[in-house]
Amino acid sequence: MTRSITVLGATGSVGASTLDLVRRNRGNWRVVALTANCSAVELAKLAREFEAEVAVVGDESCLSDLREALAGSGVEAAGGPDALNEAAARGADITVAAIVGCAGLAPTMAAIEQGGTIALANKEALVSAGEVMTAAVAKHGATLLPVDSEHNAIFQCLEGEDLANVRWITLTASGGPFRDATREQIEAATPAQAVAHPNWDMGAKISVDSATMMNKGLEFIEAYHLFPVGLERLRIIVHPQSIVHSMVEYRDGSTLAQLGPSDMRVPIASALAWPQRMDTPCAPLDLAAIGTLTFRAPDEHMFPATRVARECAEAGGAAPAVLNAANEVAVAAFLAGKIKFTRIVAQCEQVLGLGIPPAPNTLDEVIAADADARRRAGELLERV
Ligand code: NAD
Ligand code: MG
Known part of the structure; x- marks a missing residue:
């Protein structure tokens, strides 16, 4: 059965991983809209390859480049924030929300208002809108599937379970590139060092967030909205290998965890195929080769971001x-x-x-x- 898909933020890291999966199962998908901020040539190339209905640049000043790059392709070109919202509202079966930052909020809400399925990577949108977004999901009968690897892991560990039985939800954190750095090294950290994540290949903004641990702080708030078990049941543990993507402990003492390679195609595939499963090209998990999985408590003196985020969640x-x-x-x-x-x-x-x-x-x-x-x-x- 063919399904239709829209990718908001198609030229980014999550967008590329999503389109890689679509490319491998091309016959299963009809692409509705692909969007970017300004990378007109790159976006046009993707729109041609995937025979998208429409390609949209958020920055209207890039629209003439997009039109030129799409000439003769049959793909509609549009630009500006309203065009992003209009494309998101075309009612694809599944919309992958992979714009970075609060800039993705309005188009994500436009997709939610169509009542479809939203595969959410854009955590900043949910962190900012909170109950406004979760209320819209309920009101319009939309389905919000988390793509953020931790939340996708938790979602999988909660399937078929009663939230009332949850004792703890534990978000794992890699600790970022400075997890073993001294205070002096952190004081002197450069952008190049901060974006060089040891485990994941991601966009610049989330890489810096991983380095400050604000990513985990935002994820804490994201988890609070996605899984309403109460803030007091959410905690964070540092797990440098990024193999255990998060865990749920139940009141009988059972802990369920989701494990996998540090490759966003795994959680994206889980959302794209849900409630089924699909193939990915990711290497099977070789725990014997990995050997050791370690865990430690977060250090909120060195990395205060998780404390600040928790206080904001409480407020x-x-x-x-x-x-x-x-x-x-x-x-x-x-x-x-x-x-x-x-x-x-x-x-x-x-x-x-x-x-x-x-x-x-x-x-x-x-x-x-x-x-x-x-x-x-x-x-x-x-x-x-
Ligand atoms: P990225 O910087 O690689 O890509 C961002 C995409 O959004 C690009 O297509 C860009 O053109 C578009 N964009 C940027 N600003 C825009 C604007 N103002 N208007 C419209 N479009 C705009 O980012 P990414 O790493 O793919 O992350 C995307 C989202 O997914 C973020 O919210 C991030 O926190 C989340 N996420 C990413 C990863 C990862 O592995 N990269 C993992 C988990 C969650
Ligand atoms: Mg994450």
Whole structure:
């Protein structure tokens, strides 16, 4: 049976892994929309290959390049935020939300409003919107399947189970490239060092988030919304090998875990085929070759991001949206060489300290809280 698919963020790391799976099972899929921010030539190449209905660039200034690159292909070209939302709302059977940052929120919500299946990689959207997104999922009868490897693991460990029986949900964290670094090394960390993740090959923003551990902080909030067992049942453990992708412990003392290679095609395939399974080209798990799996408690003195995120989850309302926006601004500034690595999380705390807007009830209110926090974070940057 052919299914239709839209990939928001098709030119990124998760987008490429998704399209690799689609390419290997080409006959099973009809591609509706592929989107990118501005990589018009790359996007056009993908749109031609996958015979997409429409290709969209979020940045309207890249639309003329896209039109030119798609000339004669029969693929529609569009650009700008409204065009992204319109493409997301074309009602594909499954929409892979793989834009990075809160920029992916509105198109993800547009897909949710069609009531289809959303394979969610774009954690910042759920962190920012929280209950506004989960309420929309319920209202429109959409299905939200987590693609983030930890949440996909938890989702698999929870299948057929009663949440009331859960004692703990444990998110594993690789600890990032600085997990064994000294304080001096972390103080002096460069963008090149921060994006060089030991286990995963990912986009720049999430790589920096892994290095600060803000990725795990955002994932903690993401887990809170996806699996409503209460914050007190969520915890984080550092597992440097990234083989155990997360675990669920039940009240009888049984712990279920999902294991696999550090390859995003595994959780993406799990979401694309759910509730069935599909083949991937990933190498089988060779535990004898891996030999040792280790675990340790996170160090929140060296990496305060998980503490800050937990406090935002506890505060609720707009606090996670403010944290996410402040972090996006700080990570961009770090990547641009404007601030030190350790300023990223420090600046998030400063922005949070400037005040939290009232709890958002609508998408527009979430977007306003995000914009407000970005403005404050930008002003702070100008002062340093
Ligand atoms: P990436 O930077 O490689 O790709 C991002 C994609 O979003 C690109 O297609 C880009 O063109 C598009 N984009 C960026 N800004 C945009 C904007 N303003 N408007 C419209 N489109 C825009 O990122 P990635 O590593 O693929 O991550 C994507 C999402 O998946 C992130 O939320 C990340 O946290 C999450 N995620 C990624 C991985 C991974 O292994 N890469 C794992 C788990 C979760
Ligand atoms: Mg993850």
